[in-house]
Amino acid sequence: MTHLSINALTKRYPGEEKPAIDSLSLEVESGKLVALLGPSGCGKTTTMKMIAGLLEPTSGDILFDNQSILNIAPEKRGAVMVFQNYLLFPYMTIAQNVGYGLKMRKVDQATIDRRVGEMLELVKLPSLGDRRPKELSGGQQQRVALARALIVQPNLLLLDEPLSNLDAHLRFEMRDLIREIQQEMGITTLFVTHDQEEAAVLSDKIALILDGTLQQYDPPMGFYESPKSRAIADFFGGVNFVTGTQDKGRFTSDLGAWSAPRGIEAGSGLATIRPEDIEICEAPGENVVSGNIVSHVYVGTHSRLKVDVGAHQFHVVADAGIIKTYGTGSTVMLHLPAEKIWVLPHAKD
Amino acid sequence: MKWERIRIAVMLAPTLLVISILFFGSLLYGFLQSLGYNPNIGATDINFDAYLRVMFSEEFSGRFWSGLTLSLWVAFCSTFVSAAIAIFVALLLRRTFFGKKLAVFFFQLNLPIPHLVIAVGMIMLFSQSGLVSRMLGELGLVTSPRDFPALTKDAYGIGIILAYIWKEVAFFGIIVLAILQSLGEDYEAVAQSLGANRWQRFRTVTLPLIMPGLMSASIIVFAFTFGSYEVPRILGVGYPKMLPVMSLDFFLNPDLNARAEGMALSMIIAFIVLVLIFIYMYITARTVRKD
Incomplete structure (x- = not known):
């Protein structure tokens, strides 16, 4: 198991004014699965390619177990990358694809055959060794690509958007399989994705990169409950924001004063609360606001409401059956639990 | 649907007719002449005498078999060495570097x-x-034209x-460049991250991926270099x-009886x-089935 350290890693492409990745530093503990999360073009794949040795950093360092690997050839780093589009060699059988890494290491054929069998078993494709890649579905091809990477027992497994080409059902299946195998084998894994839900479900920690810069590096819950900026809250689906002033655990805005002990201690602030944390209540009280339902969408397991409160609009996720009590145009009272409100620093215009 | 097909066939018919008459007509005429049928000189018997004479007679067999060997040698060497150089240069040219466009322009x-x-350029540059040769003479590296190696008009076809x-x-x-650019470098990156060194990547990834295109081009070049006379x-x-x-020599012989041998040689080349x-088609079909 390998401990990965990234120190002030920067990549500037020739002719580009802004670096693709700027002074990225993070630590990935042995055997953990970390997601590099961010929108397209934010620099996450660039980071992964630098770790794999496929791109040279402009500055900074990458260390495996406290040893710099920048001078080690990519093929000797043991950082194996699984690409988004699988990239199985089309002229080889599935077994040949899976055994490729061992063949390059000149392992004897009997061992290769045995290990290929084990790997195909692991990814639940035991009988497909003789097939060609084009005879397999996208999900199966991605499993083969995973088996091909795992067979060489990499120091570090790098997964570049491995689920983005799969349909919803396969994505869930593959997500579980990746987590299961990663935990079973204990391989330190870095996982690139633009899907915050995927990152939250799969990883031990998330490194959110926006515009080439690391914004926050925390376990998934931290991004939902205590985002460090409005941009981070936005990225994780935060939609309810109220500007005001924070002082000694009380947040004051045009909607009144709320108890809000989490976040900044004092000063101009931006209070945020997730739609699923807002409760519909019957009576006025502390941290309760009243408003009119302007839209109501039933989505099976729950309902999504938009509620106008003064000059603000709150998004609320409520029980699916709420529609029986409150329809569009009804007045509703919303309880904003104090422990769920997070107050960010907010610069006044 | 049926009328659409008929309409396409009717529209293509004039072109196909001209091509068919010119191609198959001349092929048939040449084949008949190779069988000795040449009414212009009163030869109407059909036989394989010209083929047998060209390949096995004391007069021509030595020239035929040495000519065939030379033709195969020249075609094979030209095809193989051109392909090898082209792959090497294409691998260099696919990288991004200053002046790449200019380099690609000169390459093509x-x-x-x-x-x-x-x-003609070869004669002017590389003949003795x-x-x-003259520049080397000026530099004192060769004393007479005969000291310069015979790169043209040589028995091994080096100049050719x-x-x-x-x-x-x-x-x-x-x-090759078009194939490499369409493939990108991701397959090689996968191989590299799986532990393949530069040579292994070339042998196990790059070469198999470009092979179908390379095979098509090789057949075209081999057929051309084997069959052209200029x-x-x-x-x-x-x-x-x-x-x-040799075939052209027979054809240009004022003795019209030699026409049959010339045509027989042309038919052998075509065969x-x-x-x-x-x-090639068999290999391609097999590759397509596999992939």
Whole structure:
């Protein structure tokens, strides 16, 4: 198991004014699965390619177990990358694809055959060794690509958007399989994705990169409950924001004063609360606001409401059956639990 | 649907008719002449005498078999060396570097230049009295033209091979470069991250991926270099002669009786090229089935 350290890693492409990745530093503990999360073009794949040795950093360092690997050839780093589009060699059988890494290491054929069998078993494709890649579905091809990477027992497994080409059902299946195998084998894994839900479900920690810069590096819950900026809250689906002033655990805005002990201690602030944390209540009280339902969408397991409160609009996720009590145009009272409100620093215009 | 098909067939018919008459007509006429049928000189018997004479008679067999050997040698060397150089250069040219566009332009510059011009260029540059020989003489590196190696008009077809390489590298290059650029470098990156070194990546990834395109181009170049006469006519020697030059000699012989041998040789060349095309189609079909 390998401990990965990234120190002030920067990549500037020739002719580009802004670096693709700027002074990225993070630590990935042995055997953990970390997601590099961010929108397209934010620099996450660039980071992964630098770790794999496929791109040279402009500055900074990458260390495996406290040893710099920048001078080690990519093929000797043991950082194996699984690409988004699988990239199985089309002229080889599935077994040949899976055994490729061992063949390059000149392992004897009997061992290769045995290990290929084990790997195909692991990814639940035991009988497909003789097939060609084009005879397999996208999900199966991605499993083969995973088996091909795992067979060489990499120091570090790098997964570049491995689920983005799969349909919803396969994505869930593959997500579980990746987590299961990663935990079973204990391989330190870095996982690139633009899907915050995927990152939250799969990883031990998330490194959110926006515009080439690391914004926050925390376990998934931290991004939902205590985002460090409005941009981070936005990225994780935060939609309810109220500007005001924070002082000694009380947040004051045009909607009144709320108890809000989490976040900044004092000063101009931006209070945020997730739609699923807002409760519909019957009576006025502390941290309760009243408003009119302007839209109501039933989505099976729950309902999504938009509620106008003064000059603000709150998004609320409520029980699916709420529609029986409150329809569009009804007045509703919303309880904003104090422990769920997070107050960010907010610069006044 | 049915009328649409008929309409397409009717529209294509005039072109197909002209091509068919010109191609199959001349092929049939040539084949008949190779069988000795030439009413212009009163020869109406059909037989394989010309084929037998060309291949097995005391008069021609030595020239035929040495010509066939030379033709195969020249075609094989030209194809193989051109392909190898083109792959190497294409691998360099696919990288991003300053002046890449200019380098690609120069690499493909001789594509539109006719083979005849290349052959004449070879004589002017690399013959024993050519520019290179004279420059070396001026520098004192050779004392007389005979000291300069015979790169043209030599028995091993070196000049012919060099001329074909000069010309065909660009042809191969444009095909290999297009394939490499369409593939990108991700397959090689996968192989590298799985532990493959530079040579292993080339042998197990790059080469198999470009092979179908390379095979098509190789068949075209092999068939062309095996069957064309301009370059060997200018750069070759009196003995051995490549088969197309021998065929032309028979054809240009004032004795019309020699026409049958000329046509028999042309048919043999066409037959060998056809066999190669069938081999290619078999390999391609097998590759397609596999992939």
